[in-house]
Amino acid sequence: MDISEVVKQTGLPPSTLRFYEEKGLIKSVGRQGQRRLFDAKVLERLSVIALGRSAGFSLAEIHSMLPVNEKIQVSRDTLLAKAEQVDSDIKRLKAVRDGLRHAANCPEQNHLECPTFQRLMRAAISRQRESR
Known part of the structure; x- marks a missing residue:
């Protein structure tokens, strides 16, 4: 799905998605022209990020819950x-x-x-x- 679809489904602005990608919390799977493309699993990761933020976790703490291997692990x-x-x-x-x-x-x-x-x-x- 392209970045506009992720924005529509999550309500997050594109700048937040780019920031999360820069911090390694999410990753795009490619581009279609100028637009970033994301796997559907990004929505799950963004939900965990939102839940973590609402619980008071820092982005660094959330990052540790979202390892590169895509399997979310919360201690x-x-x-x-x-x-x-x-x-x-x-x-x-x-x-x-x-x-x-x-x-x-x-x-x-x-x-x-x-x-x-x-x-x-x-x-x-x-x-x-x-x-x-």
Whole structure:
């Protein structure tokens, strides 16, 4: 199928397909004039890329799941590790959400006088130090 058919079926712009090809995530099987041609299996690979991106995997991590031999291999350990990371992100984001709601409704005249807001600021600094 030519690149326009892949664009139509996936909704991805041609520039993304060219970028993915440049990064080795997909490959064209030839050209018809100026247009790249792809095997129908490219749709499966693009689906895995989309799923990986939505799960928060980097393109490098996704690349490791899409080896050259065309057989897609996703390590269960990698999936479990990502699930743990997502759980951690959810927990952190819930705390941020709750802090924002508290700050918006805080009865203190100044947020810096609010003990809860002060605790949130200390936690944010601690997380920033830990991430280094």
